[in-house]
Amino acid sequence: MEVYNPFGIYVDETNSVLYVTNANGNTAAEWPFNSSTGTFLVGNTNVTAGSNLTMLNYSLDITFDSYGNMFVVDCRNHRIQMHYSLNRNEVITIIGNGKGTDSTHLNCPSGIAFDSNFNLYVVDLNNHRL
Template sequence: MWNSSVTLITGATGSAGSTPTFLSSPFDVQFDQYQQMYVVDYGNHRIQQFTLGSNVGRTVAGITGSAGSTRGQLNYPAAIYIDSNDVMYILDSSNYRVIQWPLGSQLGSVVVNGRGAGSTLDKIGVSYAMFVFNNTYIYVSENGNHRVTKWTISNNNLGQLMAGGAGAGSTAERLNSPWGVYV
């Protein structure tokens, strides 16, 4: 039977904010091996970490309210993955890149693209979802390019087309603004 009761963990229904207890357009949630929760705080350009039982977040990537493209900043992050080595992979949507960011570090390293938006296979377009496979490949669901690309973490120079890419559409070889990917 469906449990219809909801427990609010952090933030406030209908209210956005940038303090440690508020979020602005949260996009994704992941848990690490220690059961700490990480929230992609899209509107505040940051990743917030929440300890079990606490509604107070701590910024672990990005700078609250400050969009940017340096290795210490994020610009509308959209998705996150945390591996068993305590490394975050962050889809930094408006910088058209994926950043590898070790927990506890002040800086990340670009592992996918980082060369600006585009539709050629050396760039990614507007994206809101990714999937990290075996800490080797990153699949990016490119909403704006109507495609899914696969990138090798050790060589981010060129992505491989996995699906779509021939423009928006509903035929077998086309995708229309994909928002998710799971491998």
Template sequence: MSYIAGASSGTVAAGGNGLGTANTQLKYPVGVYFDASSNSLIIANTGANNIVRWVLGASSWTLIAGSMNGTKGSNTTLLNYPVGVTMDSMGNIYVADRNNHRIQFFLAGQSTGITIAGVTNSSGDSAKLLYNPYSIILDAQLNLYVADTYNHRVQKFIHC
């Protein structure tokens, strides 16, 4: 939903066409990032196991990462319950892939990800492992902060 300052009601900015995996629908969206350069929302479409771009004013989304039809997985092109999403100034996408216990990095325009934090399908509490990462954010130096939910901590990963 989009709300004008001071308004008590809003308008639908993305989705609003019922639950589903069609490109006019969203399925349990959780994370949202606004990309000013393209006037679009980058959405962690959690129930559909994908990351989508919804240009404001458009009637559908385009796929950035994950499955078109909701298939979950743990390889380099699939996600399993993505919940957090952010973007850097070069257009690269970072995804908190919760049920795979990892952070996936997608170069701008690419749909194959690289695990940059955590170990796919391995949860734990060591400095190299995550346990259901949820929210992510980058600082000005591109250091990554991860809300490592089930470990009750925020992990910092230093940009190299």
């Protein structure tokens, strides 16, 4: 597996796994510690961008909640995707309803994080806001 502009990273020390977003590859992958190969989790393995629920377009960040749900920042689709922990094929858009400036839209989100109370924070790059 090759990476094209790896961007976001999440370290799971408990399970010895590194998660990486592959911005120009339009994917997210997991890499076990001390391994030279990773496994695609989300996106198209031929690096094609897309806009349906299981595709990404310039994936910039990744994080997990305490339930093991994976959240991926999908910049050029202007959304945050949540992949359920028990079934990575079940995906919902939790934030972002296309490109825009109001409270239901994003314009190239680039970062994501949870605080200790499980509040979700999103960096909305081109709208210059959190």
